[in-house]
Amino acid sequence: MPVGLVVVSHSRALADAAVELTRGMLPGRELAVGVAAGDVDGGLGTDATAIADAIAAVDSGDGVVVLMDLGSAVLSAETALELVDDDVRERVVLSPAPLVEGLVGAAVTAAAGADRDRVAAEALRGLAPKQAHLGEPAGEG
Amino acid sequence: MTVVDAAALTAWVREFARLVHEQRDTLTQLDSAIGDADHGANLDRGMTAAVAALETTPSDDPAAVLKTVATTLIKTVGGASGPLYGTFFLRASGTLDGGDGAALAAALRAGYDGVVARGKAERGDKTMLDALGPACDALDEALAAGKALDEALGAAAEAAAQGRDATEPLVARKGRASYLGERSAGHVDPGAASATLLVEAAATALAGRG
Numbered sequence: 001m002p003v004g005l006v007v008v009s010h011s012r013a014l015a016d017a018a019v020e021l022t023r024g025m026l027p028g029r030e031l032a033v034g035v036a037a038g039d040v041d042g043g044l045g046t047d048a049t050a051i052a053d054a055i056a057a058v059d060s061g062d063g064v065v066v067l068m069d070l071g072s073a074v075l076s077a078e079t080a081l082e083l084v085d086d087d088v089r090e091r092v093v094l095s096p097a098p099l100v101e102g103l104v105g106a107a108v109t110a111a112a113g114a115d116r117d118r119v120a121a122e123a124l125r126g127l128a129p130k131q132a133h134l135g136e137p138a139g140e141g
Numbered sequence: 142m143t144v145v146d147a148a149a150l151t152a153w154v155r156e157f158a159r160l161v162h163e164q165r166d167t168l169t170q171l172d173s174a175i176g177d178a179d180h181g182a183n184l185d186r187g188m189t190a191a192v193a194a195l196e197t198t199p200s201d202d203p204a205a206v207l208k209t210v211a212t213t214l215i216k217t218v219g220g221a222s223g224p225l226y227g228t229f230f231l232r233a234s235g236t237l238d239g240g241d242g243a244a245l246a247a248a249l250r251a252g253y254d255g256v257v258a259r260g261k262a263e264r265g266d267k268t269m270l271d272a273l274g275p276a277c278d279a280l281d282e283a284l285a286a287g288k289a290l291d292e293a294l295g296a297a298a299e300a301a302a303q304g305r306d307a308t309e310p311l312v313a314r315k316g317r318a319s320y321l322g323e324r325s326a327g328h329v330d331p332g333a334a335s336a337t338l339l340v341e342a343a344a345t346a347l348a349g350r351g
Contacts, residue, residue, distance in 0.1 A: 010219075045183075045219020048227065049212065071317060075224035075259055079215055082231065 003110045003119045004032040004058030007103060008051055008068035008077050012038035018100050022107045029111045034058040036080075046073045051080035055092055063091040063116030065123060067103050093120040101126030143240030144290055144350040150206045151195055157342035158188035161335060171331035175318035179220050180331040187218035187226070207234035207248070221260075221316060222332065225269065228255040242290035245343075246280045253277050260315060267311040267318065267325065269332035275300035276340040294344040301340040305333040 009015035015037035023031065034054035039045025046068075055064050068077050077094050084092070093116060095102055102123035109122040161168070161184050168181030191213040200206055207230045215227035232255030233248040253273045257263065264274045279300035283293035306329065313325035 039219035040217050043219065046223070047217075047219070048215040048224055050216075072219070072221035072224060075221050076215070078259060079224040079228055079231075082228070083212075083215075 001060035001062055002030065002032055002113065003062050003106075003116045004034065004055075004060060004064040005103065005106055005110060005119075006034045006036060006051065006054045006058060006064060006066045007099070008046060008054075008066060008073045009035075009037040009099065010044045010046055010069055010071075010073060012042065014069065014099075018103050021100065022104050025104060026107060026111050031107055031111060032058040032060065033107065046076035048076040048079035048083060051077055052083040055080060055084055056088060059088055059091060061091070063093070063119075064088075065106050065110075065116060065120050066092060066094050067097060067099050067106065067123060068094070069099050091116065093117075095120055095123045097123040097126045101130065144242065144347070145203065145237075145240045145245045147199075147201050147203045147206050149347055149350060150203050151199070152346040153343050154188075154195060154206070154210055155192055156346040157339050158192045160338040160342055161185050161188045164334075164338065168331050168335055171329055171334055174328040175313060175321055175325045176331060177220070177317050180222060180335065183218045183220040184222050184226070184335055187214045187223060190214075190217040203240065204234045204237045207231075207237060222269075222335070225256050225260055225332075228259040229253070229273075231255065242284050242293060245290070246277070246284055246293075249273075249280065250277050262315045265311065266315045267308050267313040267330045267333070268315050269330070269336035271308045271311070271330065272301040272304040272333040272336040272340070275304040276336075291344070291348045291350060294340070294347055298337070298341045298344040301337040305329060305337040308333045 007015045015035045019033050034057050036050040036054040066077050068074055081089050105126040106119050106123035109119045165181035165185045169178055172178050172180035191210045194209050194213045211227045211230035214223055229252035233252035236251035237248040238244055262268045262270055264270050276297040280293050280297040283296045308330040310326055312323055313319045318325045
């Protein structure tokens with residue numbers, strides 16, 4: 001089974017669109033992508049219990065990489081790890097990668113059958129193609 | 142002597158919810174100066190849900206009361222105060238062992254440590270820790286000096302309020318306010334303001350319990 005991916009965002013629309021974009025790059029491929037986005041009323045916000053549920057749903061035993069936007073998404077993703085079972089927690093990586101670029105990199109790698117650490121590394125490298133193309137080193141400018 | 146039982150903790154939670162609701166606009170106003178103007182509304186929604194959850198599933202187990210508050214806040218707040226206050230109550234729940242003042246102080250300290258770990262923040266960063274930290278210290282000191290719990294909580298509430306007021310000149314180093322840099326100075330931190338309400342609520346709700 002491919003490594004599972006979870007997208008955490010304040011915005012349901014943003015998360016769904018990022019997943020749609022990613023699926024568009026992998027036509028016909030099976031992807032285990034979960035979304036935990038928006039608050040309980042459908043507004044902007046994050047919910048650690050929803051993230052924990054999404055992690056459990058995409059976890060096939062081969063690991064899960066969680067991508068997130070910013071602020072409370074990061075705090076909620078960390079809090080979610082306190083809510084999942086111990087054995088699941090050990091299989092989860094919270095990625096500091098940029099959400100869109102990281103998700104695409106992770107999904108392409110996961111669909112190719114790479115293991116969790118490889119998928120997480122590719123997510124982290126997500127900005128590299130854009131940086132190389134635009135000639136702007138990371139963290140400057 | 143058991144003074145900190147499930148009923149006392151429920152009373153604390155209800156009083157905190159009442160204060161947050163009452164000061165919802167003030168909290169949001171503080172947050173609109175340096176944050177994203179949702180702290181009052183978010184915390185009010187979360188604490189209203191927490192009180193409702195305690196009514197739906199009341200418990201005689203003090204740790205279970207705190208756990209219910211934790212999971213409800215994590216689920217319903219939406220903003221950063223959800224995981225932060227949620228972690229506070231989660232760790233406090235996991236630590237609470239016994240029904241005296243020392244047990245409560247240890248639980249609050251564990252909650253504070255949980256917020257430090259979750260937020261990767263420290264005192265002076267212009268966060269809720271600037272109120273919670275002094276409150277935990279004052280509570281420990283007063284109890285060590287042999288003060289009764291309600292008096293010790295009164296001292297803790299005073300220390301929290303002083304810590305809150307002391308955030309005004311600080312430059313924010315965490316959260317959305319940190320993008321403002323120097324411009325975040327000159328405003329009281331909304332998280333420190335709500336954390337002060339949390340400690341004040343404890344002093345009020347547990348007054349007269351010894």
